[in-house]
Amino acid sequence: MSIVLHLLPSTAWNSLGTAEPVTNASLEHEGFIHCTDEAAVLLQIANRFYTASSGDFVVLHVDTDLLTSRCIWEEPAHVDGSTGPSLAPTFPHVYGPIDRVAIVATRRIDRDASGRFTGYGPVEPAA
Numbered sequence: 001m002s003i004v005l006h007l008l009p010s011t012a013w014n015s016l017g018t019a020e021p022v023t024n025a026s027l028e029h030e031g032f033i034h035c036t037d038e039a040a041v042l043l044q045i046a047n048r049f050y051t052a053s054s055g056d057f058v059v060l061h062v063d064t065d066l067l068t069s070r071c072i073w074e075e076p077a078h079v080d081g082s083t084g085p086s087l088a089p090t091f092p093h094v095y096g097p098i099d100r101v102a103i104v105a106t107r108r109i110d111r112d113a114s115g116r117f118t119g120y121g122p123v124e125p126a127a
Contacts, residue, residue: 002064004035004071004092005042007109010056018127021097022060032093035062035071039120041088046109046117054115061105061123062098069096100126 008022016022027033036042042059050057064071073090108121 002037002071003104004037004062004064004094005039006033006035006060006062006094006098007042007046007050008058008060009053010058013058013060013106016100019100021099022103023097027097032072032095033098035092035094036088037092038088043109043117043119051115051117056111057109057117059107059109059120060098060103061107061126062094062102063104064092064102066099066102066104067094067096068099069094071095 006022008024012024013022022033024033036045039059046057071092071094073092076088076091103126105123105126107123109117110119110121112118
């Protein structure tokens with residue numbers, strides 16, 4: 001079993017039906033859903049790309065063995081157009097929707113008053 005992490009606005013997560021898979025704009029535009037396999041890296045990603053986005057976020061814990069979509073570890077996509085060093089040498093990219101059965105847990109990601117992501121809440125089993 002390999003667990004990868006995906007950051008999602010809480011409103012998007014809460015609006016999904018219990019059997020509805022997770023998709024996002026990157027799947028449509030880039031062909032895959034961005035993930036990471038390290039909580040510390042996810043916190044850095046959140047602070048690099050999502051501090052200006054208001055609202056709460058949730059971290060999905062995805063068991064790659066339960067996905068029907070391919071999950072491939074690849075070089076970073078550099079969605080911000082940068083060419084400098086990356087936060088990790090490779091990242092897991094899910095090439096299709098994330099099946100609900102593959103989401104084995106969730107976790108709140110905490111923010112301070114400025115919008116900076118600061119840590120995590122407890123891991124909760126997926127409903």
